[in-house]
Amino acid sequence: MSVNVETVSTLERRVKISVPFTQINAEVDVRLKKVARTAKVQGFRPGKAPLNIVAQQYGLQVREDVLNETVGSAFTDVVREQELKVAGYPRFEPVEGEPSAESFEFSATFEVYPEIKLGDLAEKAVEKPVAEVSEEAVDKTIDVLRKQRVNYETTDAAAEDGDRVVVDFLGKIDDVAFAGGSANDFAFQLGQGQMLPEFENAARGLKAGESKVFDLSFPEDYHGKDVAGKTAQFEITVKSVAKAVLPEVDAEFAKTLGVADGDVEKMKGEIRENVTREVTRRLKTKVKENVLQALLDVTPIDLPTSLVSMEVNRLVEQTKKDFQSRGMDVNKMPFPPEIFTKEAERRVALGLILSDLVDAESLRATPEQVRSVIDDFAASYEQPEDVVRWYYADPSRLEGPESLATEDNVVAWVLSRAKVEEKALSFDELMGQNNA
Structure with missing residues (x-):
C-alpha cells in the first residue's frame, strides 16, 4: 500500500491511498469460498454450487463489502502510521484521472485537530464577583417563600x-x-x-x-x-x-417548610444555609464564565469545520427536544443552522482549549475532589448518604461531578495567573431580582 499526504489548508488534509488489486482479489476469493459453504443457489443443494456460479450470484456484493472495509482499514492504518489527529469524519472519493489497472486508488479528505497555544494570562483581567449573605438577604428569601404560599x-x-x-x-x-x-x-x-x-x-x-x-x-x-x-x-x-x-412567620409557616417542630429560628438557619449554598453556586458560575471567556480571548484557534457542524447539529436536536417537551410542534418550526453557529463555535473552541489545558497542566480532578462535589450536591437532600450511594453505584454517574471538579481546577489555575478584579454584587443583582 502506497500513501501520499497532502496539506489542503491549515487544518484540512488529503491522503491518497493505493491498495494492490492482488490484495483485494485475494480477500474476495477467501470470502467467496466461505459464502460457497452455505450458499443457496437454484439447482444445487446448499453449499454444493460451483465457486464460479457462487461468484456470479454473490460476487458483486462480496467485492463491494471488501472494498468498503479496505477503504476503512487502510485509512485507519495511515492515520496510525502518520500519527494524524483526525477531527470529525473523512470524505472518501475515487482518485481523479485514468483508473489504475494494478491497484485500487482513493483519497480521504479530512480535518485534523489544531495545535493549541495558550495565550499569556498575566495581563488579562478576570472579574471575580463577590457577595455576602446578609440578614436582609435571608429576610427577602423568607418574603419570597411567603408570597409562594399567599x-x-x-x-x-x-x-x-x-x-x-x-x-x-x-x-x-x-x-x-x-x-x-x-x-x-x-x-x-x-x-x-x-x-x-x-x-x-x-x-x-x-x-x-x-x-x-x-x-x-x-x-x-x-x-x-x-x-x-x-x-x-x-x-x-x-x-x-x-x-x-401573606402567612405569618410563625410555627405553622415553619412546618410548611419542613421544620417538623415549627422552630422559627431553626427554619431561618436552614434558609440561611440554602441561600448561602445558592449564592456560592451562582458566584462560582459567574467566575467560571469569566474565566472561560478569558481563555477564549487569549487563545486564538482555528476550528475544524467538521466539529462545528457536528455541534450545530447537536444543538439543533437539543433545541427540538426542548420545544417538544413544552408541547410545541417542531415539524412546523424552522431551525436554521446559522443561528446556532456562533454558540457551536464557542463550545468547540472551549472544548479544545480545556482538553489541551487539562492534559498539559495535569488539572484532571482527583477522586477526593469528585467526592467533595458529590457531598456538596447531597447536602441539600434529607438523606445525603443515599445520594452519595446513588452516584457511586454506577461509574458513569461520576462523569458529571468529575467534569465539574476539573472545571474548578481550571478556574483556580487561571485565577492564579490572571489579574483578578473583585466586584461586589448585591444579593438582588446576583439573584436577578429587582427592588420592586
Missing part, C-alpha cells in the same frame, strides 16, 4: 396592585366581537403585567359589581395577528376583588 381574602374595597381580580369582559373592533376578545370569570393579579396596560388601568380602582368601558390599542407586534395594531373597545365588569394575605 392566600386571598375577598374584599369590598377598590382593586389595587397585588389584588386578585375576577372579571367578565367583552371586546369589539368596529362593533364586531373578535376571537379571544371575551371571557367570563377571568382571574388575574393586578400589577404583574399579565394583561396589557390599558386593561389593568381600567380594572384598577373598580369594586366588585362595577363596570367600565375603555379603548385598548393592541401593539403592532402583538401575538394575535388579527388584532395587532388595531384599537378595540372593551367593557369590563369586576366580579370580585381579593386581597393577598
Whole structure:
C-alpha cells in the first residue's frame, strides 16, 4: 500500500491511498469460498454450487463489502502510521484521472485537530464577583417563600396592585366581537403585567359589581395577528376583588417548610444555609464564565469545520427536544443552522482549549475532589448518604461531578495567573431580582 499526504489548508488534509488489486482479489476469493459453504443457489443443494456460479450470484456484493472495509482499514492504518489527529469524519472519493489497472486508488479528505497555544494570562483581567449573605438577604428569601404560599381574602374595597381580580369582559373592533376578545370569570393579579396596560388601568380602582368601558390599542407586534395594531373597545365588569394575605412567620409557616417542630429560628438557619449554598453556586458560575471567556480571548484557534457542524447539529436536536417537551410542534418550526453557529463555535473552541489545558497542566480532578462535589450536591437532600450511594453505584454517574471538579481546577489555575478584579454584587443583582 502506497500513501501520499497532502496539506489542503491549515487544518484540512488529503491522503491518497493505493491498495494492490492482488490484495483485494485475494480477500474476495477467501470470502467467496466461505459464502460457497452455505450458499443457496437454484439447482444445487446448499453449499454444493460451483465457486464460479457462487461468484456470479454473490460476487458483486462480496467485492463491494471488501472494498468498503479496505477503504476503512487502510485509512485507519495511515492515520496510525502518520500519527494524524483526525477531527470529525473523512470524505472518501475515487482518485481523479485514468483508473489504475494494478491497484485500487482513493483519497480521504479530512480535518485534523489544531495545535493549541495558550495565550499569556498575566495581563488579562478576570472579574471575580463577590457577595455576602446578609440578614436582609435571608429576610427577602423568607418574603419570597411567603408570597409562594399567599392566600386571598375577598374584599369590598377598590382593586389595587397585588389584588386578585375576577372579571367578565367583552371586546369589539368596529362593533364586531373578535376571537379571544371575551371571557367570563377571568382571574388575574393586578400589577404583574399579565394583561396589557390599558386593561389593568381600567380594572384598577373598580369594586366588585362595577363596570367600565375603555379603548385598548393592541401593539403592532402583538401575538394575535388579527388584532395587532388595531384599537378595540372593551367593557369590563369586576366580579370580585381579593386581597393577598401573606402567612405569618410563625410555627405553622415553619412546618410548611419542613421544620417538623415549627422552630422559627431553626427554619431561618436552614434558609440561611440554602441561600448561602445558592449564592456560592451562582458566584462560582459567574467566575467560571469569566474565566472561560478569558481563555477564549487569549487563545486564538482555528476550528475544524467538521466539529462545528457536528455541534450545530447537536444543538439543533437539543433545541427540538426542548420545544417538544413544552408541547410545541417542531415539524412546523424552522431551525436554521446559522443561528446556532456562533454558540457551536464557542463550545468547540472551549472544548479544545480545556482538553489541551487539562492534559498539559495535569488539572484532571482527583477522586477526593469528585467526592467533595458529590457531598456538596447531597447536602441539600434529607438523606445525603443515599445520594452519595446513588452516584457511586454506577461509574458513569461520576462523569458529571468529575467534569465539574476539573472545571474548578481550571478556574483556580487561571485565577492564579490572571489579574483578578473583585466586584461586589448585591444579593438582588446576583439573584436577578429587582427592588420592586
